[in-house]
Amino acid sequence: MTNSIFKYRGQILKKPLAVLTTLYLVINVILLVVGISYYNYEKEKVINDRFAYLESISDFRKSQINDWLKERYAQLEVLRADSPLINKLGTLTSNSSKELKEWFEALKTFYKYDDIILVGPSKKIIYSIYSENAKLSNLDSLLCESSSNSNSIVFSDSDEKFASPEFLKFYVPLGYTTNIPFKAKDVLIFSVEPNKIFNAMLNRNIDKSPTLETLLVKPYKEGIVYLNTLKFDVEGKENNHSANRKALIKANTMKSRRGFIDGVDYKNDEVIALMNRVPSSIWTLITKINQSEFYAPVNNLAKIVFLAIISADLLFAVVFFFIWRKSILANYKKMYAAEIEKSKLENRFESLVNGVKDLAIFIMDSEGNITSWNEGAEIIEGYSSDEIIGKNFSTFYSEEENRNNRPSKNLKLALEKGSYQEEGWRIKKDGTAFWANVLLTALQDENGKVYGFLKVTRDLTEKKRSEEEIKKSRDFYLKLLDDFPTPVWRSGLDGKFNYLNKAWLNYVGRKIEDENGDGWTSNLHPDERENTVKLYHESFRQRKSFTLEHRLKDSNGEYRWMINFGMPYSDMENNFAGYLGSCYDIDDRKKYEETINTLLRIGERLYSSLEINQILDSLVTESIHLASAESGFACIKNEDEFVIGRYYHKDHWEYYDKKYRVEDKILKQFGSNREPILANEQANQENIDKELVNRYSVRQAISTPLFGSNGELMGFFEIHNKKGNKGFTKDDINLLTAVARNASISIAKSLNYEQLRKAETQLRNSESELRSLAAQIQYARETERQHIAREVHDELGQLFTGINLNISLLTEMIEQNQEPSVSEIIDELHSVQQFVNKGIQTVRDISGSLRSYVLDHLGLIPAVQEYCREIERMSNVTCNFKSEVESFNFNDEKNVALFRIIQEAITNVLRHAEATVINVMISQKEGSLEIGITDNGKGMPESKEAITNSMGILGMKERAIFLKGKLKIDSVTNEGTKIHLSIPVEKL
Numbered sequence: 009m010t011n012s013i014f015k016y017r018g019q020i021l022k023k024p025l026a027v028l029t030t031l032y033l034v035i036n037v038i039l040l041v042v043g044i045s046y047y048n049y050e051k052e053k054v055i056n057d058r059f060a061y062l063e064s065i066s067d068f069r070k071s072q073i074n075d076w077l078k079e080r081y082a083q084l085e086v087l088r089a090d091s092p093l094i095n096k097l098g099t100l101t102s103n104s105s106k107e108l109k110e111w112f113e114a115l116k117t118f119y120k121y122d123d124i125i126l127v128g129p130s131k132k133i134i135y136s137i138y139s140e141n142a143k144l145s146n147l148d149s150l151l152c153e154s155s156s157n158s159n160s161i162v163f164s165d166s167d168e169k170f171a172s173p174e175f176l177k178f179y180v181p182l183g184y185t186t187n188i189p190f191k192a193k194d195v196l197i198f199s200v201e202p203n204k205i206f207n208a209m210l211n212r213n214i215d216k217s218p219t220l221e222t223l224l225v226k227p228y229k230e231g232i233v234y235l236n237t238l239k240f241d242v243e244g245k246e247n248n249h250s251a252n253r254k255a256l257i258k259a260n261t262m263k264s265r266r267g268f269i270d271g272v273d274y275k276n277d278e279v280i281a282l283m284n285r286v287p288s289s290i291w292t293l294i295t296k297i298n299q300s301e302f303y304a305p306v307n308n309l310a311k312i313v314f315l316a317i318i319s320a321d322l323l324f325a326v327v328f329f330f331i332w333r334k335s336i337l338a339n340y341k342k343m344y345a346a347e348i349e350k351s352k353l354e355n356r357f358e359s360l361v362n363g364v365k366d367l368a369i370f371i372m373d374s375e376g377n378i379t380s381w382n383e384g385a386e387i388i389e390g391y392s393s394d395e396i397i398g399k400n401f402s403t404f405y406s407e408e409e410n411r412n413n414r415p416s417k418n419l420k421l422a423l424e425k426g427s428y429q430e431e432g433w434r435i436k437k438d439g440t441a442f443w444a445n446v447l448l449t450a451l452q453d454e455n456g457k458v459y460g461f462l463k464v465t466r467d468l469t470e471k472k473r474s475e476e477e478i479k480k481s482r483d484f485y486l487k488l489l490d491d492f493p494t495p496v497w498r499s500g501l502d503g504k505f506n507y508l509n510k511a512w513l514n515y516v517g518r519k520i521e522d523e524n525g526d527g528w529t530s531n532l533h534p535d536e537r538e539n540t541v542k543l544y545h546e547s548f549r550q551r552k553s554f555t556l557e558h559r560l561k562d563s564n565g566e567y568r569w570m571i572n573f574g575m576p577y578s579d580m581e582n583n584f585a586g587y588l589g590s591c592y593d594i595d596d597r598k599k600y601e602e603t604i605n606t607l608l609r610i611g612e613r614l615y616s617s618l619e620i621n622q623i624l625d626s627l628v629t630e631s632i633h634l635a636s637a638e639s640g641f642a643c644i645k646n647e648d649e650f651v652i653g654r655y656y657h658k659d660h661w662e663y664y665d666k667k668y669r670v671e672d673k674i675l676k677q678f679g680s681n682r683e684p685i686l687a688n689e690q691a692n693q694e695n696i697d698k699e700l701v702n703r704y705s706v707r708q709a710i711s712t713p714l715f716g717s718n719g720e721l722m723g724f725f726e727i728h729n730k731k732g733n734k735g736f737t738k739d740d741i742n743l744l745t746a747v748a749r750n751a752s753i754s755i756a757k758s759l760n761y762e763q764l765r766k767a768e769t770q771l772r773n774s775e776s777e778l779r780s781l782a783a784q785i786q787y788a789r790e791t792e793r794q795h796i797a798r799e800v801h802d803e804l805g806q807l808f809t810g811i812n813l814n815i816s817l818l819t820e821m822i823e824q825n826q827e828p829s830v831s832e833i834i835d836e837l838h839s840v841q842q843f844v845n846k847g848i849q850t851v852r853d854i855s856g857s858l859r860s861y862v863l864d865h866l867g868l869i870p871a872v873q874e875y876c877r878e879i880e881r882m883s884n885v886t887c888n889f890k891s892e893v894e895s896f897n898f899n900d901e902k903n904v905a906l907f908r909i910i911q912e913a914i915t916n917v918l919r920h921a922e923a924t925v926i927n928v929m930i931s932q933k934e935g936s937l938e939i940g941i942t943d944n945g946k947g948m949p950e951s952k953e954a955i956t957n958s959m960g961i962l963g964m965k966e967r968a969i970f971l972k973g974k975l976k977i978d979s980v981t982n983e984g985t986k987i988h989l990s991i992p993v994e995k996l
Contacts, residue, residue, distance in 0.1 A: 028328045035324050043317040047310060054305045059268060066282045066295040069222045072209050073286050083119055084161050084180045094182050112137050122175065123199040127152050152195040155179035175199035219298035226291050368465035374458060376401050376419055388467050390437030404434045422448035423458060443472035478580060495591040503548045517563025533559035533567045548587060551576050568595035603743060606634055611750040620758045627751045628656050631727050635740040639704055640727035643668060650675065650723055657704055678713040678721055684745060685711040688735045710736050712744045714752045722755055811840050867895055868903045872910055876928060879914060885923060891930040905967040912960045913941045913987050921945025921985065939989040948979035
């Protein structure tokens with residue numbers, strides 16, 4: 009056990025050490041980053057503090073100088089304001105030099121000046137403390153004059169040569185108020201050595217900084233002059249107060265801080281300096297410190313940070329060492345427990361392997377030589393452990409596989425991948441082959457080194473034979489499906505197609521890789537693609553059969569209707585494996601159904617109306633839609649003509665008036681062959697109406713006849729110009745023929761309905777007319793009775809009364825025995841004879857008005873002719889009669905009816921027309937007798953009701969109906985009336 013654990017000492021020691029070392033390095037990097045960041049942060053703060061320190065020193069020195077100047081000005085102004093003192097000075101003369109000297113010494117001591125000079129108005133020195141023989145320089149003269157003129161204190165920091173001054177001078181003008189010898193203003197010149205003032209003031213170190221120094225300079229030519237004494241010059245000698253040197257030999261403006269410069273000073277020290285202008289002067293204050301002293305706190309900070317990082321690093325190193333030590337001990341404990349568990353597992357594994365009988369499990373060394381052998385291996389391979397241990401596992405391979413180094417290749421694959429599995433034929437001890445499932449696993453030690461292989465072999469010969477049988481069956485059925493005459497498809501568990509037979513591929517004209525998956529959906533019609541795929545997937549999810557109808561694009565690019573049957577199928581273990589389906593082309597059936605439905609719809613639309621115009625409009629529009637045409641019309645029979653009223657063109661109706669007669673070519677063709685007429689660009693162009701060609705650009709046409717139930721031609725309809733300029737086909741003719749049958753029935757029904765409606769209207773009108781006629785006949789009968797009674801009473805009554813009187817007169821003459829003469833008797837008899845003759849004529853007139861004697865004895869033509877003469881005799885109207893017919897073989901009843909029509913027509917003209925000429929014409933045409941009556945009167949009223957309700961016209965119509973003829977009345981206002989009567993001869 010100890011030896012086993014000792015093998016893993018490298019793993020026990022190295023793994024925690026590597027982890028802790030990595031962690032230690034990461035922490036060191038973090039400490040370094042944190043330390044550098046902290047150092048940079050604190051360094052910036054320290055440097056800012058140092059700069060602030062220099063700024064404060066500079067500001068303090070500048071305020072000292074400024075305060076000193078202000079103090080001097082204030083003192084001198086006080087002096088000028090001391091009138092007693094000034095007046096006293098005015099009384100002093102050179103003769104009183106002792107007293108003057110005492111006064112000046114007092115001023116020098118009080119105001120602490122090195123020299124005080126009194127200058128008179130003539131620019132001569134009255135008195136000087138410093139030198140009795142002093143002379144006034146030109147500069148002093150000018151400044152004294154300036155002070156006197158301006159009556160103000162003038163300050164000067166320059167000598168005659170504008171070099172470094174020995175004295176700072178204040179020129180103070182004095183005004184005298186007493187009566188003294190000096191009438192003009194005198195000037196006091198107060199002088200003080202600057203080095204005494206500024207050296208003590210500026211070089212007093214506030215915080216004992218050894219290199220901090222303040223210089224007060226002013227510009228002079230290309231350099232500067234000092235106002236305070238330098239401690240040493242470049243050569244180490246004392247400054248003689250007149251040397252002209254630069255404060256900084258080399259200076260650069262610092263980028264990090266505005267206003268500061270770094271450079272080399274007169275001592276050749278590298279310094280940090282700040283230059284400030286003194287207010288109300290040209291002086292510049294230079295505050296400088298050596299860079300080493302300036303950055304000393306920063307260097308100290310760097311040392312502190314470095315020491316802190318080193319300390320933290322050492323602390324972490326100690327902590328990690330103890331952690332590593334603790335980890336080693338824990339790993340040793342785990343390894344010990346693992347070795348114990350491993351030993352147990354090996355014992356269990358060995359027992360398990362030896363107990364397995366259906367698997368060959370054995371171990372080989374790295375060369376493939378067998379080192380262990382279980383009972384299952386002995387059963388499967390046929391070798392005992394004594395026979396096989398020590399031999400190479402290539403024994404189980406065939407000679408061909410050994411020649412191809414198959415065993416070595418398998419070991420190499422297992423070595424590369426860790427494990428390798430395959431199936432193949434292996435050889436038993438007795439030489440028989442069996443189908444084996446082999447798993448090779450590389451065995452590694454604790455260092456990852458392969459020391460052998462574990463091989464597990466399973467005998468799958470029976471399964472292999474079953475699979476081969478299944479494969480043969482599958483191949484057979486796949487061959488059967490592939491040769492199936494209709495398209496067949498199959499989908500997998502994912503719902504995507506994975507098989508399509510040759511019939512499908514030939515139908516769509518595509519390769520199987522284009523159709524597999526979801527590729528087949530691209531052949532679906534765009535209008536049905538989404539819904540078809542949706543229904544397919546819904547059925548797939550629900551695992552139920554389906555039947556779909558959809559259009560599929562064939563190899564010619566045409567979409568044809570298919571019926572698609574699909575159902576789920578299972579594998580050998582009865583697990584759901586996908587869907588299997590087949591398709592059948594139903595495009596012809598679908599088109600037939602669509603045609604039937606279209607024809608039914610057209611029939612319903614045609615049968616839905618009894619209005620002939622609506623039927624014709626529906627016939628044209630539906631036929632255009634059915635045959636994919638552009639335009640068309642319908643023609644219907646109206647009496648002796650076939651009439652077109654409208655033309656359908658570009659989705660709207662246009663007025664189009666066209667009439668055909670029976671003798672026209674197209675109607676003759678319909679009458680002879682009774683078939684539709686097709687006219688395309690290639691043939692029968694003469695059948696297309698030229699007017700339609702010019703007006704509507706008609707190139708193609710189908711003319712379809714409409715026949716009634718008795719075979720008579722009721723009309724026809726035409727459609728023009730197939731869309732796409734393809735030309736009409738035989739199928740279009742068949743469709744239109746079917747439509748024509750329905751249309752003929754509908755049109756016949758409409759015409760019958762129209763005739764029934766007219767007959768009903770005529771019946772109602774006839775009933776009304778008969779009632780009116782009966783009433784008028786009754787009225788005419790009574791009127792005629794009154795007329796006859798009046799004629800008999802007025803005419804015959806008077807005649808008979810006259811005859812009675814004449815006879816009574818003769819009788820009275822005879823009774824009275826008078827003997828009338830023969831002449832008187834003859835006169836009376838002549839008178840009676842006249843009365844009798846007149847009575848006879850009256851009776852004849854009455855009899856003629858009731859019934860024509862000539863008609864009864866001579867016939868119709870003489871009766872009409874005699875009646876026309878009678879009209880001329882009895883009125884002032886010319887009545888012309890002409891007959892192209894000598895006589896008719898009519899019976900009396902029809903002769904009377906015909907005569908009464910003529911008589912009533914002439915009577916109406918005499919009563920209402922105010923005509924002067926009446927023309928009566930009788931002629932004969934083939935099969936009919938034609939009678940025409942015209943006049944030149946004022947015509948009949950425009951109201952049709954007034955015409956038709958006239959008793960005379962009603963009587964004429966009734967008699968015309970009795971004669972089976974046609975009566976037509978045309979009347980124009982102020983142009984007369986035309987009456988035409990046509991009677992069929994063969995029906996008489």
